Amino acid sequence: MKSSIKLTAIAASIASSLLMSSSLYAAPAHDKNVIGYLTQWEAWKGPQHGFSVAGEATHLNVNMDIYSILNYSFFGVAKDGSLHSGDLRNKKIYQPDAVQEPGSLLYTDVYSSWDLHILWGELEYLWSYPGNEAWEAENLAKVKAQGFVPNGNGWKHEPSGVTGEMPLPLKKAGGAPGLIDLANEKGVKVMASIGGWSMSKHFPEVAADPVKKARFLADVDKLMALGFHGIDIDWEYPGTGGMNFIGTEADYDNFEQLMEDIRERIGEDKLLTAAFKAVPSALEGFDWERLVNSMDYFNMMTYDLNGGWSNVTGHNSPLYPYPEEEFAGLTIDTLRDWMVNQRGIPADKINFGAAFYGRGVQTTETTAYLGAPTDKRMVNFEVDGPTVSSVDLTNWANFEGQPNYNYLVKQPNWEHHWDDNARAPYAVNGKYFLSYDDPQSIREKAEYIVNHDLGGIIVWQVHGDIECKGSFTNFGAKLKQCSELSSPLAEQIDAVFSQDVVPNHAPVLTAPTAFEAESGQTIAFMVSASDKDGDALSFSASNAQLIESSDNTATVIFKAPQTAVDTTEHVTVSVTDGKRSDVKTVQINIKGTGEEANTPPSLNAPASVDVIAGDIATISVSATDVDQDTLTFTASAGTIVQNGNMATVSVPTPESDKDSTLNVIVTVSDAQSQTSSSVTVNIKGTQAPDGDTWNKDQVYLGGDKVTYNGVEYTAKWWTQGDTPGASEVWQEKDDGSVKEWSASKVYNGGDQATYQGLNYKAKWWTKGDKPGVAGSPWEQI
Secondary structure (H helix, E strand, O other), rough: OHHHHHHHHHHHHHHHHHHHHHHHOOOOOOEEEEEEEEEOOOOHOOHHHOOOOOOOHHHHHHHOOOOOOOEEEEEEEOOOEEEEEEHHOOOOOOOOOOOOOOOOOOOOOOOOOOHHHHEEOEHHHHHEOOOOHHHHHHHHHHHHHOEEEEEEEEEEEEEOEEEEEEOOEOOOEEEOOOOHHHHHOOOOOOEEEEEEEOOOOOOOHHOHHHHHHHHHHHHHHHHHHOOOOOOEEEEEEEEEEOOOOOOOOOOHHEEEEHHHHHHHOOOOOOOEEEEEOOOOHHHOOOOOHHHHOOOEEEEEEEOOOOHHHHHHHOOOOOOOOEEEEEEEOOOOHHHHHHHHHHHOHHHHHHHEEEEEEEEEEEEEOOOOOOOOOEOOOEEEEEOOOEEOEOOOOOOHHHOOOOHHHHHHHHOOOOOEEOOOOOEEEEEEEOOOHHHHHHHHHHHHHHHHHHHOOOOEEEOOHHHHHHHHHHOEEEOOOOEEEEEEEEEEHHHHHHHHHOOOOOOOOOOOOEOEEEEEOOOOOOOEEEEEEOOOOOOOEEEEEEOOEEEEEOEEEEEEEEEEEOOOEEEEEEEEEEEEEEOOEEEEEEEEEEEEEOOOOOOOEEEEOEEEEEEOOEEEEEEEEEEEEOOOOOOEEEEEEOOOEEEEOEEEEEOOOOOOOEEEEEEEEEEOOOOOOOEEEEEEEEOOOOOOOOOOOOOOOEEEEEEEEEEEEEEEEEEOOOOOOOOOOOOOOOEOOOOOOOOOOOOOOOEEOEEEEEEOOOEEEOOOOOHHHHHOOOOOEEEOO
16 A cells, blocks of 8 residues: 555656646747647557557647647537537448437547547546545545536536546546646647538538527537637538538528627637638638638638549649649639738638648559549548549558658658649659658748738647657556657747748739730730849749740730630739739730631540440430530431430440441531541440350359359359349449449449449449439439
């Protein structure tokens, strides 16, 4: 007994010394926001995810000298409007009709959850509620002081209303503090983040329903009673939708009202922020003046701008535009211009994102490069479920393609590059491409924030760059604190924000306002620029060619389109010093010829279609015409059925045991001109290919395997004479690929197929129903 007491005293002394040492540090003194997302699930991860040990990724290993706000992520939204611990997320929420059932605000199982360990710190446990006996007086005093009362066979934390089963979790005296207590010591704010990608499904209905919203706000009260300094809403995304829900225009007004309701609930002295999609088209629907009045900061998620969904490789978080980008404008600089210059949003309320992780994809090329075509296939993600993606699971399997910086930076065999246009690094390893941020790109993002007087930066997520270079001290079974912590990316942010940075002056562009041109004429005009800082300048132009000179001037060359009527075009010219830019728009008034010229229609037809000999080949085509003329389709073979500017050509094929081809010429005409396309019909002979083993006269039992048309099948039950691929008794071998749709094949609900280059999923049992036709059992994915 004495030995136990002595060891406990020593441990308390060590903890006290360590925490006293760490409390010498405080939140940063500069005036910029450094907001870090701290997730409650990262603590589970260990060496396979870049950490020294499991339990390293908690609040005890966050440099609070650097962060001014920490967002504890995430609390989810249930179908009744109540909030629940992220541990209780419905992992099948991606499935149709799946919902999130209500759950406890904190998951209080101290063995399988980190909620209490992170929020309340080092714990000691009581397996029963203390009585009034003298020997229980000390424990009873602790329990009452921390706000616990009996609740059936368990306990209730009265300040917050949180309940749980035994054991009763007490904050250990002299032990490691919880997140909020530690942040309070250091002058750091802690926000409760609600939502996230996989827990936002019910936001639209909750924000629109007064009853559900009242339930939501009641749980907001509980979060504030736990000691949080404010609320951060991560509704992903109002108006545009997210995982298993569709956004509507009503979301924007409902979001704005929800912000006002939360503000009224928490008071003016607490913080209210939200995360937003970093795409201007998704932000158009908001009344920004209304949001400015109710909210403190707008956290723009300027990451995940390219990834496994992209058709070509691109940057995860580019600062500036670059020639290889698939979609123009998905950059931090473009978003800032839209928010500040076009929408008038106060710059000091805007926080831009910094990614402490990378995104890896695989390409179709032998050696990957920026702008390379991505190689997509069906992938079953833990959170998103079955999804078509080019994600790199070869190199980053434990991260599902999104490795933390502290892990990716240590991996060999990667060739690292720097993109001077986007101001971002990337790496390649054979056919694999990785976009990420490094100390240089993070530093430049921080400098950009200073130069443009923005509010600050948000980090997803704070443990992505940490590395323990010292030793660990254990606080209970789960919490560990590193004696020497390195955060190379976060330290770059702090270095920029803490120094006396002289803001960069934007260059000034001089350009004409308007020009006249004839139809088809090529004109040229000069632009010039100056820069107060004497920085080197570079020009660019949209809708025109540009030739730069060495004296900060450039010649813009514009070719007017052929037109019969008077029209107006615009050329956008920009100049940048690498940090800031200036933009001018030049209007070109084009005089039409007055002669109406017909434009031939444009025909969209497949290069080829496949069919079994004896079946009818189906060719689906469509056409457009800029003159809006009436169109007529014809074909060199078969019959044609036209529906507006679409048509289906049905071509009978003769029965044969040999493979053959047939060329069908499809033509569309607007009565003045026509456009044709040749479609190759690949006719598959009915003779069994070499290696086929199925015999129509043989009896097969459940589990028997055969090969037919080169595909392996397994019998589900007794069968004789049923053709594989055309009968439900046969189960086709799944090799992981999505195959071309076949009219003779049976598909069950959930089966996938490709048709004319598009991917489809069957909604129910079907055979012979063509994808892409109105009312068919197929939905495009």
